[in-house]
Amino acid sequence: xxxxxxxxxxxxxxxxxxxxxxxxxxxxxxxxxxxxxxxxxxxxxxxxxxxxxxxxxxxxxxxxxxxxxxxxxxx
Numbered sequence: 001x002x003x004x005x006x007x008x009x010x011x012x013x014x015x016x017x018x019x020x021x022x023x024x025x026x027x028x029x030x031x032x033x034x035x036x037x038x039x040x041x042x043x044x045x046x047x048x049x050x051x052x053x054x055x056x057x058x059x060x061x062x063x064x065x066x067x068x069x070x071x072x073x074x075x
Contacts, residue, residue, distance in 0.1 A: 013025065013026060013027065013063070014034070014061070014064050014065075015066070016065075016067075018068035025037070025038075027060055030058060031060065031066075032057065043071075044070065047066050047069075
């Protein structure tokens with residue numbers, strides 16, 4: 001939570017981007033739970049921050065931004 005000067009409390013937010021979509025979600029849950037809440041199967045994507053893959057058990061902090069990349073296989 002982020003406390004404002006006049007006594008307002010705002011939820012701390014995390015931003016995830018997938019293709020053209022941007023999701024802002026409250027912090028507190030790990031990435032796997034966030035993905036499931038968004039209807040995204042964790043086994044079908046990678047979560048990346050600053051060019052590095054982030055483990056699904058990571059709990060994002062306020063203001064962090066991530067990219068969701070779909071895993072595609074082919075033959």
